[in-house]
Amino acid sequence: MGAVRGRSEGFTLLEVTFATGILLLSFGFLLGSLHSLARVREVTEQHQRAMALLNTCLEELSGMTAAEAPAYRPARNTAGAPEIGIEFLDAGGAALNPSPESVEALPQPCAVRVTVTAHTSAGHPVRANAVCIVGRGPLAP
DSSP states (O other): OOOOOOOOSSOOHHHHHHHHHHHHHHHHHHHHHHHHHHHHHHHHHHHHHHHHHHHHHHHHHHTSOTTTGGGOOOOOOSTTOOEEEEEEEOTTSOEEOOOGGGGGGSOSSEEEEEEEEEEOTTOOEEEEEEEEEEOOOOOOO
């Protein structure tokens, strides 16, 4: 009589194809996540580098008088160093453009905005900025 054929051992081609597709999709997501993590790490490193340079500039500027500050030029130690921008601000926050001859025209004390711009290997800018006051004179105890 007719024997009933049971399921043979093993997987069909369709099952193997679906399993392989799911595995490849999961692997693609994993590689994308690793790539994103590497980019975030690079941006974080550049931001830390910019913040360290910003702190150095602020420390140097805060010890200067308002007459010395316009001549300040931060030291650059490497060829790929971040860009540093220094702006003098009036009481309303508008940028001043002092020349060494017009130092007397600066308000006493004077606000200085320092902006540090670093770039990732992909060319994306990473900026950090802060404002400090120069020419304040000694603080009373």
